[in-house]
Amino acid sequence: MAKFNLKVNGKIRKVDIDPTTPMLWVLRDHLGLVGTKYGCGIAQCGACTIHLNGTAMRSCMLPVSAIGNQEITTIEGLSENGDHPVQKAWLEHDVAQCGYCQAGQIMSAVSLLKNNPNPSDEEIESAMNGNICRCATYTRIKAAIKTAAKK
Amino acid sequence: MATITTSYNRRSFLKVSALSGGGFLLGFSMLAGFKPAEAAKLPADWNELNGYIKITSDNVIKIMSPNPEGGQGVKTSMPMIVAEELDVEWKSIVVEQAGLDTKHFTRQFIGGSQAIRQGWKSLRTAGATARQMLREAAAKQWQVAVEEITTEAGKLYHKASGKSATYGEMALEATKIPIPQEVKLKDSKAFKLIGTSQKNIDGLKIVTGKPLFGIDYQREGMLIAMIVHPPAFGLKFKSFDASSIKKMPGIKDAFPIKIFRDDYEKQFFDTTTFGEVVAIVGNTTWEVMQAKKAIKIEWETFEGYTQNRNMLGRKLTEKIPAGLESTEEHSAKMIAMQGKEATLRRKDGDPETAFKNAAKVIERTYTGPFLAHNCMEPMNFFAYVTEEKAELVGGLQKPEFTEQALSARLGMPLEKIDIQMTRLGGGFGRRSYAHWLIEAALISQEMKAPIKLIYTREDDMTAGIYRSTYSATYRAALDANNNLIAFHVKAGGIPESPLYANRFPAGAVDNYLAEDWTIDSNITIGSFRAPRSNFIAAAEQSFLDEVAEAAGKDPITFRLELLKRAKENPVGKDNDYDPTRFAGVLELVREKSGWEQLKSKRSLGVSAYFCHDSYVAHVLDLEMKSSEPIIKNVWCAIDCGIVVNPEAAKNMAEGGIVDGIGTALFGNMTFTKGVPDSNNFNKYRMIRHKEAPKNIEVYFVENNIDPTGMGEPAYPPVFGALANALYKATGKRFYSQPFQTDLGKM
Ligand code: FES
Ligand code: FES
Numbered sequence: 001m002a003k004f005n006l007k008v009n010g011k012i013r014k015v016d017i018d019p020t021t022p023m024l025w026v027l028r029d030h031l032g033l034v035g036t037k038y039g040c041g042i043a044q045c046g047a048c049t050i051h052l053n054g055t056a057m058r059s060c061m062l063p064v065s066a067i068g069n070q071e072i073t074t075i076e077g078l079s080e081n082g083d084h085p086v087q088k089a090w091l092e093h094d095v096a097q098c099g100y101c102q103a104g105q106i107m108s109a110v111s112l113l114k115n116n117p118n119p120s121d122e123e124i125e126s127a128m129n130g131n132i133c134r135c136a137t138y139t140r141i142k143a144a145i146k147t148a149a150k151k
Numbered sequence: 152m153a154t155i156t157t158s159y160n161r162r163s164f165l166k167v168s169a170l171s172g173g174g175f176l177l178g179f180s181m182l183a184g185f186k187p188a189e190a191a192k193l194p195a196d197w198n199e200l201n202g203y204i205k206i207t208s209d210n211v212i213k214i215m216s217p218n219p220e221g222g223q224g225v226k227t228s229m230p231m232i233v234a235e236e237l238d239v240e241w242k243s244i245v246v247e248q249a250g251l252d253t254k255h256f257t258r259q260f261i262g263g264s265q266a267i268r269q270g271w272k273s274l275r276t277a278g279a280t281a282r283q284m285l286r287e288a289a290a291k292q293w294q295v296a297v298e299e300i301t302t303e304a305g306k307l308y309h310k311a312s313g314k315s316a317t318y319g320e321m322a323l324e325a326t327k328i329p330i331p332q333e334v335k336l337k338d339s340k341a342f343k344l345i346g347t348s349q350k351n352i353d354g355l356k357i358v359t360g361k362p363l364f365g366i367d368y369q370r371e372g373m374l375i376a377m378i379v380h381p382p383a384f385g386l387k388f389k390s391f392d393a394s395s396i397k398k399m400p401g402i403k404d405a406f407p408i409k410i411f412r413d414d415y416e417k418q419f420f421d422t423t424t425f426g427e428v429v430a431i432v433g434n435t436t437w438e439v440m441q442a443k444k445a446i447k448i449e450w451e452t453f454e455g456y457t458q459n460r461n462m463l464g465r466k467l468t469e470k471i472p473a474g475l476e477s478t479e480e481h482s483a484k485m486i487a488m489q490g491k492e493a494t495l496r497r498k499d500g501d502p503e504t505a506f507k508n509a510a511k512v513i514e515r516t517y518t519g520p521f522l523a524h525n526c527m528e529p530m531n532f533f534a535y536v537t538e539e540k541a542e543l544v545g546g547l548q549k550p551e552f553t554e555q556a557l558s559a560r561l562g563m564p565l566e567k568i569d570i571q572m573t574r575l576g577g578g579f580g581r582r583s584y585a586h587w588l589i590e591a592a593l594i595s596q597e598m599k600a601p602i603k604l605i606y607t608r609e610d611d612m613t614a615g616i617y618r619s620t621y622s623a624t625y626r627a628a629l630d631a632n633n634n635l636i637a638f639h640v641k642a643g644g645i646p647e648s649p650l651y652a653n654r655f656p657a658g659a660v661d662n663y664l665a666e667d668w669t670i671d672s673n674i675t676i677g678s679f680r681a682p683r684s685n686f687i688a689a690a691e692q693s694f695l696d697e698v699a700e701a702a703g704k705d706p707i708t709f710r711l712e713l714l715k716r717a718k719e720n721p722v723g724k725d726n727d728y729d730p731t732r733f734a735g736v737l738e739l740v741r742e743k744s745g746w747e748q749l750k751s752k753r754s755l756g757v758s759a760y761f762c763h764d765s766y767v768a769h770v771l772d773l774e775m776k777s778s779e780p781i782i783k784n785v786w787c788a789i790d791c792g793i794v795v796n797p798e799a800a801k802n803m804a805e806g807g808i809v810d811g812i813g814t815a816l817f818g819n820m821t822f823t824k825g826v827p828d829s830n831n832f833n834k835y836r837m838i839r840h841k842e843a844p845k846n847i848e849v850y851f852v853e854n855n856i857d858p859t860g861m862g863e864p865a866y867p868p869v870f871g872a873l874a875n876a877l878y879k880a881t882g883k884r885f886y887s888q889p890f891q892t893d894l895g896k897m
Contacts, residue, residue, distance in 0.1 A: 018437065021437045025437040029436050029437070032369065034360075034366075034367040035359070036360070037364075037366075037527075037528070037576075038366065038436075041607060042833060045527070075358075075359065075360030079359075082355050082359040090357075091355065091358060094348075094354065094798055096222075096351055096354060097222030097224075097803070098221050098527065098576050100528045102357050103360045129839050129840050131840070132839060133527070134525060134577050134579075135222045135527070135577060137802065137805070137806060137809075138809055138838075138840050139805055139843060140802065141840070142840070142843075
């Protein structure tokens with residue numbers, strides 16, 4: 001067990017846990033932030049995507065001990081009322097089917113647009129390729145990213 | 152206007168005025184448990200007009216959505232149908248997911264693309280009945296004839312006197328009105344809401360990461376449980392050493408559980424691969440995952456056995472053979488079966504003679520592997536079982552069946568079991584087999600604590616209940632004028648046959664023969680998006696393409712000619728499909744894709760199929776980039792009758808198309824000595840962003856036919872469209888799924 005002060009969605013959160021615990025389970029089991037999803041546990045599906053200092057990161061293989069001072073943002077902290085341009089674009093295109101993968105997709109998309117405000121189709125595909133959608137909503141995701149890029 | 156006699160009785164139309172605190176309404180809302188503030192905002196004085204509709208005096212209108220939501224959009228489209236007949240504005244209503252409630256609702260399940268088709272009449276009747284009761288309440292209060300009361304957007308009007316009231320103002324009075332024996336339903340031409348696109352009702356919650364899914368559910372004092380199942384099909388539990396893990400941090404206990412009682416006769420959906428598994432319980436997911444890796448368990452092989460199954464009254468005997476099976480031996484066995492005698496399913500004319508006299512005979516064999524469902528949300532369930540009651544929360548497709556199985560296992564009457572349904576992180580058939588719900592309940596009972604059972608992705612992918620592996624051999628006979636004079640299909644699988652003997656081209660060919668066979672296996676299978684159609688459509692639609700080519704005909708014209716024959720002079724009586732509607736989607740997709748102009752310039756593949764009472768045709772356009780297909784366009788034409796929520800229906804069709812392309816290219820579960828060769832997404836390839844089509848266009852045939860299936864029908868035909876387009880691009884036919892294997896050799 002070890003104590004950590006984590007910066008999550010702009011607040012300091014204290015946990016006392018096994019330092020090997022991946023951030024995914026720290027968020028879900030210890031901090032009650034269940035928007036970040038478990039899909040594979042081996043960095044293959046992207047359901048667990050969060051931001052570390054604003055950059056997309058798979059949280060399922062990221063031990064809490066590696067976080068240090070870096071700022072964590074989860075889907076819950078992306079905006080106050082779901083009004084981040086990417087979230088709005090997702091609603092406009094009615095992207096979700098089951099919805100399970102979408103928090104991870106949105107976190108990846110936000111990170112992409114931050115680094116590349118006007119991505120080409122190929123750049124969108126590459127940046128998003130680590131995020132599986134079992135319901136296969138890929139065409140809508142791409143359209144939503146393009147809409148968000150215009151805003 | 153259709154007049155419909157209400158079939159509800161008092162019991163199913165429970166009228167509870169001023170249901171205190173919303174009664175069971177708020178009781179089952181998992182969000183109420185999470186966010187008291189949101190729950191508190193909801194008013195308490197619900198006037199329940201019927202199981203679907205509650206209205207407060209200040210005119211908050213709530214419509215219950217009876218069926219589980221797993222991405223098919225029923226939580227939006229089903230309430231839309233109620234709202235249409237009730238005559239309320241969509242933006243003014245609140246939609247809530249109902250719990251399992253057999254008193255109020257029928258068919259609360261996902262499967263067979265049936266929700267809208269089956270619910271169409273009852274949902275409309277529920278809306279129309281409530282509207283009628285509100286009108287009668289107003290007529291009574293205003294002392295006028297009920298016929299003079301009109302409604303619009305949730306308000307009642309009496310034109311002559313200028314009186315008006317909101318539904319809310321009349322709601323309490325309306326609950327005192329006897330249920331009308333007959334109500335009039337709207338003419339479909341008068342629909343205002345049905346046929347308009349409405350956004351996913353949970354959209355905002357999804358994009359903000361709200362706790363919507365079973366895996367998100369939390370309860371004070373809840374423990375986390377996981378199971379360990381045998382590592383191979385053909386093995387069973389022998390013994391284990393709990394001491395190896397009991398001292399690990401956070402671990403509470405580990406014990407074996409038996410999913411069914413030994414004397415239990417299994418029903419429809421009571422499939423479980425492993426009858427006995429080891430449960431590990433601890434404080435947190437990560438801790439239990441560590442214990443799962445460390446635990447020492449001994450497994451042993453089992454003897455073959457038979458088990459009886461009650462399929463809604465029909466008794467089946469299933470043979471479960473012993474042994475550790477491998478894909479190689481499966482393939483050899485399937486090839487051998489194609490040479491043996493099979494069971495006759497349909498015969499028209501004299502196929503033997505026709506084949507003997509044919510100018511040309513084409514014979515091809517198609518195969519498809521076992522497939523894992525791989526729902527994005529791994530299987531999980533919350534359970535809290537005490538002596539008094541069993542409380543269960545999570546996502547499942549067949550709650551009514553599962554409740555019965557659980558009742559038998561716990562020896563607890565149905566009334567004491569409460570199943571609350573969350574959103575499903577995908578179903579695709581997998582969540583029909585809810586053995587994990589029973590496992591969760593047994594673990595909670597043993598621990599005397601609330602627990603949440605979570606399958607790891609590896610557990611989820613290796614626990615069986617796959618789609619079968621299949622094989623089909625087709626033969627077609629052409630006469631000297633290139634007319635199709637005989638057609639023969641012989642299909643089978645391990646352990647299930649994919650054959651639909653009465654589907655197209657049955658009915659369009661004078662001499663027709665359909666036969667099938669099966670091989671027993673201890674690898675378990677279950678429904679998988681568009682069961683059996685998902686393979687047989689691929690095989691048949693690829694084969695027809697090759698037959699058309701041999702006959703020197705355009706593949707669309709060839710199919711249309713056969714459909715014309717089936718319409719004008721059908722062979723046999725039991726043909727499943729309507730040739731006119733079938734031809735309609737082919738004609739529509741031909742027009743929308745610009746088939747005639749593009750077919751000589753691009754690599755186009757066409758396919759059309761009928762299943763779940765709907766008709767779908769696709770044209771797929773691709774280019775090869777070394778050995779990888781780049782799919783440029785898919786045009787899709789659908790006839791599923793009236794489309795309730797067009798944009799959502801398009802989303803479903805797009806998903807079906809992309810999912811089908813992915814499965815055809817990559818989907819593959821193989822076995823080595825009983826062990827599944829893939830246990831996570833690094834070894835089981837799923838379609839990803841790069842491989843999805845660049846453009847998809849979906850068109851609906853406009854008609855006034857009652858709505859039919861939408862969740863599945865777009866899926867099966869896309870396999871064939873892809874295979875046929877690949878042939879155009881590469882000059883090579885693709886007979887074995889996944890196509891990736893042959894593409895890799897190019
Ligand atoms: S759960 Fe982390 S990538 Fe799949
Ligand atoms: S919406 Fe279901 S997995 Fe993406």
